[in-house]
Amino acid sequence: xxxxxxxxxxxxxxxxxxxxxxxxxxxxxxxxxxxxxxxxxxxxxxxxxxxxxxxxxxxxxxxxxxxxxxxxxxxxxxxxxxxxxxxxxxxxxxxxxxxxxxxxxxxxxxxxxxxxxxxxxxxxxxxxxxxxxxxxxxxxxxxxxxxxxxxxxxxxxxxxxxxxxxxxxxxxxxxxxxxxxxxxxxxxxxxxxxxxxxxxxxxxxxxxxxxxxxxxxxxxxxxxxxxxxxxxxxxxxxxxxxxxxxxxxxxxxxxxxxxxxxxxxxxxxxxxxxxxxxxxxxxxxxxxxxxxxxxxxxxxxxxxxxxxxxxxxxxxxxxxxxxxxxxxxxxxxxxxxxxxxxxxxxxxxxxxxxxxxxxxxxxxxxxxxxxxxxxxxxxxxxxxxxxxxxxxxxxxxxxxxxxxxxxxxxxxxxxxxxxxxxxxxxxxxxxxxxxxxxxxxxxxxxxxxxxxxxxxxxxxxxxxxxxxxxxxxxxxxxxxxxxxxxxxxxxxxxxxxxxxxxxxxxxxxxxxxxxxxxxxxxxxxxxxxxxxxxxxxxxxxxxxxxxxxxxxxxxxxxxxxxxxxxxxxxxxxxxxxxxxxxxxxxxxxxxxxxxxxxxxxxxxxxxxxxxxxxxxxxxxxxxxxx
Numbered sequence: 001x002x003x004x005x006x007x008x009x010x011x012x013x014x015x016x017x018x019x020x021x022x023x024x025x026x027x028x029x030x031x032x033x034x035x036x037x038x039x040x041x042x043x044x045x046x047x048x049x050x051x052x053x054x055x056x057x058x059x060x061x062x063x064x065x066x067x068x069x070x071x072x073x074x075x076x077x078x079x080x081x082x083x084x085x086x087x088x089x090x091x092x093x094x095x096x097x098x099x100x101x102x103x104x105x106x107x108x109x110x111x112x113x114x115x116x117x118x119x120x121x122x123x124x125x126x127x128x129x130x131x132x133x134x135x136x137x138x139x140x141x142x143x144x145x146x147x148x149x150x151x152x153x154x155x156x157x158x159x160x161x162x163x164x165x166x167x168x169x170x171x172x173x174x175x176x177x178x179x180x181x182x183x184x185x186x187x188x189x190x191x192x193x194x195x196x197x198x199x200x201x202x203x204x205x206x207x208x209x210x211x212x213x214x215x216x217x218x219x220x221x222x223x224x225x226x227x228x229x230x231x232x233x234x235x236x237x238x239x240x241x242x243x244x245x246x247x248x249x250x251x252x253x254x255x256x257x258x259x260x261x262x263x264x265x266x267x268x269x270x271x272x273x274x275x276x277x278x279x280x281x282x283x284x285x286x287x288x289x290x291x292x293x294x295x296x297x298x299x300x301x302x303x304x305x306x307x308x309x310x311x312x313x314x315x316x317x318x319x320x321x322x323x324x325x326x327x328x329x330x331x332x333x334x335x336x337x338x339x340x341x342x343x344x345x346x347x348x349x350x351x352x353x354x355x356x357x358x359x360x361x362x363x364x365x366x367x368x369x370x371x372x373x374x375x376x377x378x379x380x381x382x383x384x385x386x387x388x389x390x391x392x393x394x395x396x397x398x399x400x401x402x403x404x405x406x407x408x409x410x411x412x413x414x415x416x417x418x419x420x421x422x423x424x425x426x427x428x429x430x431x432x433x434x435x436x437x438x439x440x441x442x443x444x445x446x447x448x449x450x451x452x453x454x455x456x457x458x459x460x461x462x463x464x465x466x467x468x469x470x471x472x473x474x475x476x477x478x479x480x481x482x483x484x485x486x487x488x489x490x491x492x493x494x495x496x497x498x499x500x501x502x503x504x505x506x507x508x509x510x511x512x513x514x515x516x517x518x519x520x521x522x523x524x525x526x527x528x529x530x531x532x533x534x535x536x537x538x539x540x541x542x543x544x545x546x547x548x549x550x551x552x553x554x555x556x557x558x559x560x561x562x563x564x565x566x567x568x569x570x571x572x573x574x575x576x577x578x579x580x581x582x583x584x585x586x587x588x589x590x591x592x593x594x595x596x597x598x599x600x601x602x603x604x605x606x607x608x609x610x611x612x613x614x615x616x617x618x619x620x621x622x623x624x625x626x
Contacts, residue, residue, distance in 0.1 A: 037202050132150075134146070138165070200234050264287055302330050319358075436485070448538075
């Protein structure tokens with residue numbers, strides 16, 4: 001029998017595909033099952049238009065059989081089969097797809113579509129096979145044929161005996177090596193896991209003979225191992241069902257079955273889109289943060305299916321980073337796949353799906369915020385930090401998408417509020433959205449810098465996470481209202497009388513403040529009379545873009561570049577301490593130095609900063625006590 005050679009370019013493509021295109025050898029089973037499903041689709045379609053074919057739905061199935069003794073794996077289908085000419089055309093030329101030709105010639109009906117369109121998947125079998133043998137009988141022929149190849153020297157085709165229409169692909173597995181264990185593809189548990197992973201939602205039953213334990217007879221409790229045929233796959237995916245047929249429990253069961261998380265989903269989104277690009281999706285917003293969510297090990301992405309066949313376990317391009325917490329899947333018939341189903345072209349269809357999904361998630365979160373505030377705050381506690389990171393990402397490119405989803409604790413409401421709610425309550429004369437940063441709400445409430453703003457009756461947003469101020473600096477403003485830290489140099493609410501009084505104090509005590517500045521040389525940019533303090537003697541404020549809180553965050557980073565805020569020591573000129581400073585400036589320079597250092601260290605402690613020299617600080621306190 002003459003051996004027919006693969007075309008030269010096909011030979012090279014086969015070698016390249018086996019060695020590099022598929023990232024995991026287990027993919028071969030997905031590809032062969034998809035091809036089997038295609039073959040049944042073709043027969044199903046033909047039966048719709050050909051009265052001579054009266055097949056019952058139960059006669060459509062795929063079977064996977066493992067023969068450990070002979071180290072063979074067989075994939076059988078009850079599909080349309082192939083003639084001798086089709087065998088040579090479809091299996092003799094790589095990338096020649098009978099499925100694609102069939103699809104182009106026939107308009108698919110009844111919701112069916114052809115999965116395999118590129119004619120490459122079949123050859124993935126050679127990743128694990130020494131020899132591949134195909135037995136097939138076409139619905140259009142009385143003669144069956146056998147195709148066989150080792151993937152290198154070409155192939156043979158000869159007549160054979162086969163009673164039923166359909167195809168059997170028999171894989172003779174390679175010998176095991178130190179690096180590869182090919183016997184795993186004969187193990188029942190392994191085959192079942194691959195089928196469930198990639199082909200769980202193929203529309204036809206995928207059957208296997210599995211070992212189960214059953215009583216030997218009705219009168220005995222002893223169990224015996226017996227073999228029975230089972231359907232491994234679920235067949236009907238949840239996303240292809242009508243939403244009205246599904247309950248909350250159905251979605252929760254799917255969430256658990258797919259191992260999206262150990263929690264229950266807080267919210268689900270079920271999409272069925274039939275527009276410029278067709279796709280279905282089931283998305284979940286988790287209730288809890290995964291343990292590794294804020295680590296570099298966490299991988300975002302949605303499961304990506306093509307006609308119910310898993311293509312990628314995590315497709316990161318379907319989600320923006322700031323919605324990386326969303327779990328779920330997308331199934332589309334329209335995605336362009338090249339050489340293998342595993343390699344996605346980054347094309348317009350994928351971008352359209354991703355854009356639509358982003359908008360749907362954003363809309364769902366807005367609805368949750370509006371209609372179920374308690375549930376939204378549960379979500380925000382878990383993932384609000386990620387939204388703030390999103391505001392800062394890409395130089396603020398996404399801030400308009402996210403600003404209405406942010407929540408911050410309010411000094412007035414004593415609860416979390418949105419920026420819209422804050423602005424709605426602002427008095428007409430209030431120039432800025434004020435915020436204060438600190439380690440906790442209770443600590444912020446005691447900050448001396450808040451006194452003047454609170455005395456005006458203005459609301460302050462409390463920032464307690466390290467990302468908060470960075471996000472707000474990126475946001476810059478909301479509804480034309482700029483953000484202003486209560487620790488900034490100019491609060492914009494000082495009266496003309498306050499400014500005149502402060503200027504007079506500065507001029508009158510210019511020499512005192514200059515002396516204190518010299519004592520604190522290298523520690524503060526300036527020392528001045530305070531416009532904001534009421535009951536406290538001293539505080540630190542910052543000038544420029546870097547605040548004191550931002551300095552703390554930056555210093556805690558591994559690549560700390562010793563970036564510092566330009567600190568200003570503000571003195572309350574209405575406090576008794578100020579009079580002591582004035583008295584000692586003229587009488588006792590040593591006491592002025594002592595008091596200045598104590599006030600500076602006091603201001604550091606108020607800000608939650610470390611005292612630079614604790615020993616010197618305690619010595620100064622002892623001097624005061626003595």
